[in-house]
Amino acid sequence: MKSILFSLILSLTLNVSLIAQTLTTEQLQTDFTRFRTALHEVHPEMYRYTPKPVFDSLFTATAAQLNRPMTQQEFYVKMMPLLVALRDGHIKWIVSGKDEHYPFFSEKLFPLKLYFLNGKAWIVGNYGQGLVPEGAALVSINGKPTTEIVQTLLPNMTFADGNRIGGKLEDLNRYFSGYYATFIGAPDTFTVTYRMGTEEKTVTLPTVTEKSIKAYVEAHKPAPQKPFRLTFTDKQTVIMTIEAFFTEGNGLKYKSFLQDAFREIRAKGIQNLVLDLRDNEGGEEPLGVLLYSYLANKPFRYYDHISVRQKKKYSFPTWTSKLYRMAKFLVVKKRGDGYAFTAQRGLKVTKPQKDAYQGKLYVLLNGNSFSVTTEFAARLHADRSSRPGGATFIGQETGGGYKLNSSGIFAITQLPNSKIDLGIGMFGFHMANVATYPYTDRGIIPDHLVAPTADDMLKHHDQVMDYTLKLIQSPASGLTKSE
Incomplete structure (x- = not known):
């Protein structure tokens, strides 16, 4: 026990000293080379949204800027x-031993909880x-x-696929203080100007700590509920x-929940099913396939193919799944100019469940x-015209992309000098039969765009759910996304 505690203290001490130390140009270039090599050898869809010539020019420009000693934060x-x-949105860039959202500052943090919507921000809580x-x-x-701050932070945020900003704004709602400290600064005090009604005031606020922010978040969590419920x-x-x-516990609760839930829905003759997937950041791919099998009305293919970058061993030190390393020579096959992972349930034709729901569906x-949630929503959105009850989507655009999700098993390498961990999802999940969707860089765009206001957040009012239930009662009353 003492040796474990000593190792932990030593690790934290080394990390603190590393943050303050200066990396030489040689060390920076070494880490840069590892970074570039890792992306080229691992990322399955590196040029999906940014063409290779543009990426090459970015690499060249970045390498040229690493021409002087830098701190760990400057390099980051x-x-x-x-x-x-x-x-x-799955890419990981984490300072070893630190919270990924507070990589350099655990003190001198912004003391207000904010809510961002339509380019503006509202105060919805005080951490101090x-x-x-x-x-x-x-x-x-x-x-x-505020608009200038948002414009500074958004280009430094990764939580979104394609050219989405919805996921980034959700991240700002949760971790604004960490982003501000990392990319703008961590001053001794904050001078804040705010507007209440027509009156504008300016106050100087003391900073808070990461610990106090997390304590506030913990204290304001809603009462726990079952993760799957009717x-x-x-x-x-x-x-x-x-x-x-x-899955939970023994791995059967999710499957048994779906089995029992759809049996009960069928027995009660339910005509309207509201499927709430908000704030569901994903999970295990086969569970998305399983849920869709309870909503499909004909056999379906979930994925078109799953791309991987290469089959051979990586040329740099990395951690990844031992099982995958052992099995990849059997489950990774040549596909065109690249490779594909072939051992996934969603690649096969799947039949609907016997209790599959065919009534009206609201998502x-x-x-x-995000992630698996977006895959599921894309499959449902693409196939909804074939469902007897259709499917109506309500809320805000997903953070994940409609046609592609890069995730799955991760390969993680630590840059040798800066000690920053780079985590890369190894699989590119290409959805089947989505060619008709007109956007290549968007998520699932709801039929009815409904966003909570700051007042909704403060009053714990679920505007999206209220809107949906009213829409069910009076379909013609709903506002469409064009409005």
């Missing part, structure tokens, strides 16, 4: 444009002293307008909430609907 920030150019009224609009921080609102309507595509999404 300097590499961000390359990560953002991937347009891959309650000196700013909740519901006020944020005008500026240390003299910099809520019957009337004799004809039920809400099915799935918070994540993960709730937001910017945190």
